[in-house]
Amino acid sequence: MFSIAGIDLLEQELLDHERTLLEILLQDKTTKKNIIWATDDYAELGEPYSFKKEILPELVTGEQDSLIQPRVEKALEHQTNRTRDKAEVFTPSWICNAQNNLVDEQWFGREDVFNIQKEMSWKATADKEAGKARNLEKERRTNDF
Numbered sequence: 001m002f003s004i005a006g007i008d009l010l011e012q013e014l015l016d017h018e019r020t021l022l023e024i025l026l027q028d029k030t031t032k033k034n035i036i037w038a039t040d041d042y043a044e045l046g047e048p049y050s051f052k053k054e055i056l057p058e059l060v061t062g063e064q065d066s067l068i069q070p071r072v073e074k075a076l077e078h079q080t081n082r083t084r085d086k087a088e089v090f091t092p093s094w095i096c097n098a099q100n101n102l103v104d105e106q107w108f109g110r111e112d113v114f115n116i117q118k119e120m121s122w123k124a125t126a127d128k129e130a131g132k133a134r135n136l137e138k139e140r141r142t143n144d145f
Helices: 011-017 019-025 076-086 093-108 128-144
Strands: 115-118 121-124
Touching (some): 093 115, 093 121, 093 128
Antiparallel strands (some): 115 121
16 A cells, blocks of 8 residues: 555655545645645745645655654754744644543543553454444434534
8 A cells, every 4th residue: 555654654655646645634624725834944945835835745745755754753953943933742642542532431421432541552442332432423413413
């Protein structure tokens, strides 16, 4: 399917094999336009890479295929500057999962609706109750409209 270099997705492979998926990943779901760079870190590459410009597939593929990197792969100095300048913080996925689980518990009235927290990771629930919970949630959303 698609190669993953470490934890980085290779944008060129997405473009070559599934352009629509790359376009979806670059889309701002609120404005329906592409997301913007929101940084001048890449401005030395030219005007299309400046702060308020949209990120287009052709700007992150080809020779620039490795331009976008996961935060954890960026230099510590770059991470520190973004944290200071943009109030950007990194929240580990297991903490996000724990927060989502708290919301799920309140919504569904029980624990372990979709997964079971295991220290700094989790295991998906595979029982029929999880499927029922998802269906009830979908039904509740449908009835709310």
